[in-house]
Amino acid sequence: MSDLIPIIVAKYNYWLYIVLMMIGLYAMIAKNNLIKKLVGMNIFQTSIILFYVSMGCKRGGAGIPIIQHGPDAGHHVIDLANYVNPLPHVLMLTAIVVSVSTFGVAVALAIRIYQRYKTLEEDEILARLRSK
Amino acid sequence: MKTAGLIIVILAGAILLYATQDFPPWGAPDSPASTHVSPRYLQKSMEETAVPNVVTSVLADYRGFDTMFETSVIFCAGIGCFALLRIFRKKPEDRYYRHIATEITLHIKGGRIPEKSSEFERIDALWTPYDLIIKTVCRILVPFIQLFALYVIAHGHHSPGGGFQGGVILGASMILIAISYNMRTAIARISEKTDNLLMATGVFIYAGIGTLCLILGANFLDYSGLSTILFSGPIMARSHGIFGVEIGVGITVMAVMISIYNNLASEGKQDEGL
Amino acid sequence: MIWQLDLAILTLVIVTAIAAISVKDLLGCAILFGAYSFLMCLLWAIMAAVDVAFTEASVGAGVSTVFFVAAVFRTTRRTRD
Incomplete structure (x- = not known):
């Protein structure tokens, strides 16, 4: 039992991200409303972004990736343990802004669907498509 | 659909949970992601780009x-x-104008649009004060x-x-x-x-x-x-x-x-x- | 980073995510989704990803919620699940 605790402490974050991903995937598959599906897609996206950002963080006093420098901005010896890994932050920062613009496009599509079929429920849209 | 979705989700989650045992511990400073390219960025950024x-x-x-x-x-x-x-939209729509002093609302049906006047303001159909x-x-x-x-x-x-x-x-x-x-x-x-x-x-x-x-x-x-x-x-x-x-x-x-x-x-x- | 704070906020994030997909009103879903984004922003600030947290605070909790409310205003609040 005592050797289980270090494993839990080392991995509980990943498990919770996977739970979040499962929630998003379930909403995308099983929910009937188109907007709910979009919310599921966004939850899925944020769980993956969380996973990436958590790859870059370091235990034990690592600070934000802004380098401390003197007024002359000269050469410095940089201790890597003091700064978290900036690379996942860069990749995910753009992903967030792109995700909001794609969310806008998806919502625009949902509005067009509502204008034509007067409903957002997937089964009602399918029933109307079949009856024509 | 709901049960099928649940089974798929649980299967995918189980596979991913099984895969986590190969991951480095959370927040390890010597994980592969932190040892490859990013040290160079951290060390050279100030020097090369100020x-x-x-x-x-x-x-x-x-x-x-x-x-x-x-x-x-x-x-x-x-x-x-x-x-x-x-x-x-090419064809003119109904417009609503509100007289600012007396708060009377005018509903003008398509076609003629009155001239712009400072006494009237154009409002929406669902206008609230x-x-x-x-x-x-x-x-x-x-x-x-x-x-x-x-x-x-x-x-x-x-x-x-x-x-x-x-x-x-x-x-x-x-x-x-x-x-x-x-x-x-x-x-x-x-x-x-x-x-x-x-x-x-x-x-x-x-x-x-x-x-x-x-x-x-x-x-x-x-x-x-x-x-x-x-x-x-x-x-x-x-x-x-x-x-x-x-x-x-x-x-x-x-x-x-x-x-x-x-x-x-x-x-x-x-x-x-x- | 403080792992107790991290665990508490992660639990809240999961609770908000479940609430956002199971609430029976799309406007409530929009507000819960905004809360979800804001908690996510806190999580990133704990992980020392300040730029990502700033982006999420302005994009996820701000503009994304406005788009969502605009969509609900132009379609319907009704949802069956």
Whole structure:
């Protein structure tokens, strides 16, 4: 039992991200409303972004990736343990802004669907498509 | 559908949970992700680009191509929203006017549109009286929000922030005007044509700075080539190049946010919104 | 980073995510989704990803919620699940 605790402490974050991903995937598959599906897609996206950002963080006093420098901005010896890994932050920062613009496009599509079929429920849209 | 979905989700989750035992422990400083490329960025960023915020220097300099096409994706999303929703209605619609002094509402059915008069204001079909408190607070707050957004763009080298965040805040300030007054007030500030031109201008500034480096004899988006026209050393030229690129990103993001909001909230008619 | 704070906020994030997909009103879903984004922003600030947290605070909790409310205003609040 005592050797289980270090494993839990080392991995509980990943498990919770996977739970979040499962929630998003379930909403995308099983929910009937188109907007709910979009919310599921966004939850899925944020769980993956969380996973990436958590790859870059370091235990034990690592600070934000802004380098401390003197007024002359000269050469410095940089201790890597003091700064978290900036690379996942860069990749995910753009992903967030792109995700909001794609969310806008998806919502625009949902509005067009509502204008034509007067409903957002997937089964009602399918029933109307079949009856024509 | 629900049970099938649940089974798929649980299977996928179980496989991923099984895979976590190969992952490095959370927050380990010697994990593979932290030992490969990023140490070089952390150690050389200050030396090579004079930008203390490593995220900004990697975003706009080391991985400039990536960010350029991310900006293009945002531009394409704005254009896509426009193409999906925008309606150019030719036939005249019913209009509603309100006499400001007596608060009488006129409903004018299509065709003749009365001349513009200062005694009347055009209102929406679903018009409710403006709330004085919200209107005044938003009017006072908006200039400060825009000033803060410009600070975020300009100070992205030294503090968290940059083109993406500043652009979103600038766009949000215009959306705040559209919500607290009405959409016509916001469109009178930034018209649809200006907005669409600004969307393209941002991407053009970004690609233009890259091409300028190419013309001056350096690689595409290698800002040290700009040192001959900026009268500074190659290191400061890279810092200034990053700043120019951030401005381009900010303009595109601002214009796209305003455009998507205007099209969504008015169903593409761009007259009356939320 | 402080792992107790991290665990508490992660639990809140999961609770908000479940609430956002199971609430029977799309406007409530929009507000819960905004709360979800804001908690996510706190999580990133704990992980020392300040730029990502700033982006999420302005994009996820601000503009994204406005788009969502605009969509609900132009379509319908009704949802069956």
